[in-house]
Amino acid sequence: METRKIARMGLLVALAMILSYVESLIPAFVAVPGVKVGLANIVVIFALYTLGPVEALTVSLLRVILSSFLFGSVLSLLYSLSGALLSLGGMIVMKKLKIFSTLVVSVTGGVLHNVGQILVACLVLETDVLLYYLPVLILSGVVTGAVIGIIGSLVIKRLENNIRS
Numbered sequence: 001m002e003t004r005k006i007a008r009m010g011l012l013v014a015l016a017m018i019l020s021y022v023e024s025l026i027p028a029f030v031a032v033p034g035v036k037v038g039l040a041n042i043v044v045i046f047a048l049y050t051l052g053p054v055e056a057l058t059v060s061l062l063r064v065i066l067s068s069f070l071f072g073s074v075l076s077l078l079y080s081l082s083g084a085l086l087s088l089g090g091m092i093v094m095k096k097l098k099i100f101s102t103l104v105v106s107v108t109g110g111v112l113h114n115v116g117q118i119l120v121a122c123l124v125l126e127t128d129v130l131l132y133y134l135p136v137l138i139l140s141g142v143v144t145g146a147v148i149g150i151i152g153s154l155v156i157k158r159l160e161n162n163i164r165s
Contacts, residue, residue, distance in 0.1 A: 005051065009059055012051075016043040016063035017070070024071050035140040038110060038148055040067075044088065045106055045152035050160065053092045060084050078124070079117045086116035102156065103149035110145025111138050 019039035026037075040063055048056035064084045068077035090112040094105045114137035122130050 005055070008051065009047070009055055012043050012047050012059045013062045013066070016040040016059060017067055019043065020063065020067040021071060035137070035144070037144050038113065041087075041106070041109060041113075041148045042152045042155060044084075045091070045102065045109075045148065046155055046159075048088075048091060048095060048105075049102065049152075049156050053088075053095075056092075057088055060088050075124070079120055082120040083113035083116040087113035101149075102153040103146060106149025106152055107142050107145035110141035110143075110148065112141075114138060114141040 017040070019042065023036060023039045043063070044056055044060045047059045051059075061081075061084070064080045065077065068074075068080055072080070087109040091105050091109040094100050094108045100108075115134070118130055118134050118137060122128055
């Protein structure tokens, strides 16, 4: 791997961790517990579109692991990891189809992140009652995924020429 790519990935991991920390300072939506914007996913979308799927996976995994150690717990690592892996897998597939915009790719990631977390929570807590909460989380995944997709698309357009040179 070339030095520039490694340096970019290091910067992206650091930026994603900063965004995770900033998001942890934002009070949770009282009406809908567990809903987060997912600011760090702007960085993952950027990495996916400018560096590639392997690099985006690396950035995402490092961010999840390091953020969980710094700001979370073993259980938060499990939930975040499941959501991140399912989310990124879905985004990679959608991007490879080359018929969907960054917005649709991001919405897919937002929804799949919540699905992954609910499935793991059902396994950990040994109950399927949490599945009733899934429609609320799917809706929040669509909304937050759209916001992240719009911001990610703008960032990619603004920085794409700088990255390529």
